[in-house]
Amino acid sequence: MDLQASLKTAIQQAIQSLYTDPSAAPEPGEVLLQPTKKEFEGTYTYVTFPLTKPLRLSPVEIGQRLGNWLVANSPLVRAFNVVQGFLNISLADIAYIQSLNALIADGVAGAQQPDTEATQANRVMVEFSSPNTNKPLHLGHLRNIFLGDSVSRILAANGYTVTKACLVNDRGIHICKSMLAYQKFGRQPNGTFETPESAGLKGDHLIGKYYVLFDKAYKAEVAELVAGGMAEDEAAKKAPLMLQAQEMLLKWEQGDAETVALWEQLNAWVYAGFAETYRKTGISFDKTYYESQTYLLGKDVVEEGLVKGIFYQKEDKSVWIDLTAEGLDHKLVLRGDGTSVYITQDLGTTDLKFSDFHSNKSLWVVGNEQDYHFKVLFAIMKRLGRPYAEGCYHLSYGMVDLPSGKMKSREGTVVDADDLVDEVAAVAAQAAADAAKGKLDEFSEAEKQDLFRLIGLGALKYYLLKVDPQKRMLFNPAESVDVHGHTGPFIQYVHARIRSIMRKAEEAGLSTSVPADEATATADRPLHETEQEVIVLLGQFAQSVANAGRDYAPSYVAQYVYDLAKAYNRLFADVSILSEPDAAKTQLRLSLSAVVAETIRKGMGLLGIEVPEKM
RNA sequence: GCAUUCGUAGCUCAACUGGAUAGAGCACCUCACUACGGAUGAGGAGGUUUGGGGUUCGAAUCCCUACGAGUGCACCA
Known part of the structure; x- marks a missing residue:
């Protein structure tokens, strides 16, 4: 037993001695110790104020009696002093030596060794990083990744079997944007298309370059349309590049061979780039989910919710849930045309994650701009009666600012x-x-x-x-x-x-x-x-x-x-x-x-x- | 506007979850055993914990309120 625990037990016994009915005394676990402030003599301090009511004694009186009992009965305690309601305890050298020897005997400094049986029962998934495949990782990702990695290690040290997971956002309109830009601007003077090798760039940086190119060209188109008299928001929707990107997304969803081939090629380069960054920073994952494989999931969960009467359908066929009882709002879970929204996917992937690994806990390391999303997600899971709903946790973290202000990818102020x-x-x-x-x-x-x-x-x-x-x-x-x-x-x-x-x-x-x-x-x-x-x-x-x-x-x-x-x-x-x-x-x-x-x-x-x- | 998170020394962060005179680092000023590794240690100065109420033996911490900042409030992801 470590020093603090031994001392707490001793204090608890001391407290019991003051009670006429010892069973009314607090448990050893309820004894709170704090390190003694520097300006006072002692190692640990016990605060006696909480005992004044049940014992009907003054704080000082309680401190004196406890101190006397401890010095008389515990070999750990050498001396004490009482200041107001603070009992400052000075330990005997033997207590330190025994404490140190216990640590040496443990092999090392006492982080608890995982018990295998319990470890098997305590399974947790930690999802982090979750990058988009249209740009390289930046400083914000690093905060996310280091957090996720560290929390995984800490949970493992606390006896959990940890699965480090990464959900890659590898599809969608933003991915098509970089694909389109590559198709349009990627041809070199010699007629061939640029590759990481020919460009001398990591794959993720190469694709990031085209994502930026898209944005530039797209903005130019919008500006031109606006100059021609079109309203800004209409121009944003009608710019040819945007229409083409949407067309490309449609083709991708239909499985068009050429589009899929391009997508696979570009993503492969990005993954190679990410792998390099992970390797350099010492990060690894046990499981990678790809949104391209999970984005259709969740529709059966919506069906289930309708059957159970947890969701409701509007006239336009869109599906909603009323979460006002939880202090949230009405939330759309499926579009009227039957296609998924963000949360639809997450309903599906959450089920998938738990069924894949039989975890009883799951963490999402995701920025705090998604606090509301996760509140809704977990509330829905609870309503659906998922047994694991209680074990869901959004590890939310704040943005990383630069001295110059916020990082803005569009303004090129991100730290790579x-x-x-x-x-x-x-x-x-x-x-x-x-x-x-x-x-x-x-x-x-x-x-x-x-x-x-x-x-x-x-x-x-x-x-x-x-x-x-x-x-x-x-x-x-x-x-x-x-x-x-x-x-x-x-x-x-x-x-x-x-x-x-x-x-x-x-x-x-x-x-x-x-x-x-x-x-x-x-x-x-x-x-x-x-x-x-x-x-x-x-x-x-x-x-x-x-x-x-x-x-x-x-x-x-x-x-x-x-x-x-x-x-x-x-x-x-x-x-x-x-x-x-x-x-x-x-x-x-x-x-x-x-x-x-x-x-x-x-x-x-x-x-x-x-x-x-x-x- | 509604929701939510945050506001602590000049700056960047702590404060064992309600405990004593709120602690570290950076920057600034002193000092130190002829340095078992000086990428160090000790000291000084620096605070009405954003303001105002409340709860209690006791508040940076809990409640209310004002102010300030971030984020979210899309049939985007």
Whole structure:
């Protein structure tokens, strides 16, 4: 049992001793502890105010009695003080040592090991990325992807079997636009059509180029029509390029061989481009759904809803659902001509996803502009009596803004994902040139490039993940690649620093993972304050991971790992490890350091960030 | 207009979900063991938590309200 849990049990027993009817006392799980504020003496604080009513005692009186009971009865508690309703508890060194030893015995810093049987029963699908195949990935996608990837890892660490899924938006009018532009403008002077090879572009960038070309040419057409006296909205509908794109969509839906062949060719290039971006950023998926294969689904769900009387039909045959009871509106679920709308597809794909993997939970990592859509989707699923409806969750996140304002693809202000990843690696290389001194001398050029990418990605991922997903965030290019302060590279650096000491210790024949001798916890050999602090933090890792899983919040883990790294750096400045004369202290600090390094590695791993041995 | 999310130091973000004198980083100013890895550590300055009410032992957090910002309110996806 970890330190906090043991202490809570002790406090609960103390509380029980104050009750005449012990069964009326709170459960150990209800005992809330908080870290003692710096300006007070103590490690943990228990707030006594809530007990004043049932016990009919003053907060101070309760604190005094609890404190006395704990000092008398719990070997964990060395001393206490009471300030108003706050009982500040000072732990005995033996408590820290036992806590550390428990972590060492666990193999590593206590993120719970998934129990296989439960894991099988806890299946969750996390859908993220969900790109369109008409343009390359950009900064907004990166926030989405890193979030989805990290949440997947965090859920896995909490005992879930996770399926990472991607739903590719590979069809529709916008895809036809880039296809049309390619057909019209893609022919080179030598008569052949442009390819990624001939253009020297990644496939997704090549297609993105044609999507932009379409938009330009289309706008020119609209302007011309308007100049000829047509109203703007009419011109937007009647521009030849738009009509041709619609015609192309119709052909695609009819399975026209030539159109389908073009579509397949262009999409194949885009997928190759995406694959490259995913590879560079360390992202993978277990399952990919293609909208071209799912967009017709959902009509039978609409039929089912009609039969059950959950949906209703208007005179024009369109199908609706009345969600006013849920505080939502009337929502169209099928057009009058029998064709699907966005939500029709999602009704179908949601069923499909659950039947494919028998998940009991499903997450959609999708931007907050679709909050309403998902409220409606989940409400419908509930009305339809889907048993999994309760397990549906929209992990909503805010937009990423630039210092210059919003990203607008039409205005060319989007930050391209590939460019960004290359750039952060370049900046990391520069930082290494400034700071790494001779540490990387024995690295080959390829190893260096890998390291710089690892650090650059560490900076970028950490920068995007440390912020609460719900909030829109500002992307400051200079800060995103910073290696100082509250950043990924700072944490990576602490890891490299510890590993360096570990190597030296091993060369000197010292072990780095033996439990500390409990006998060393004596009054004449007190633990240093920062040692206590680091041990307390280590004990909170598992809870932090659990909370992050509960709230789907990688930012908790990001904050935790930073706090740990920072506390360790303080320890490092305060005490000596290898040059400490007391061998028992050296041993304790080595073991402590090893657990810290491992916890940092694990924690960063949950963010999808690797940590280096040297940097 | 209706719905919804957000508003915390000059800037970017925290605050264990209602607890003490609201914490970090960046930027600015000091300082540090001849550096077990200085991509470091310590300190200073910086706040009426957008304004105003309310709930209670106690509010950045919950409720109401005003203001400001984002997003959604298509038979687009």
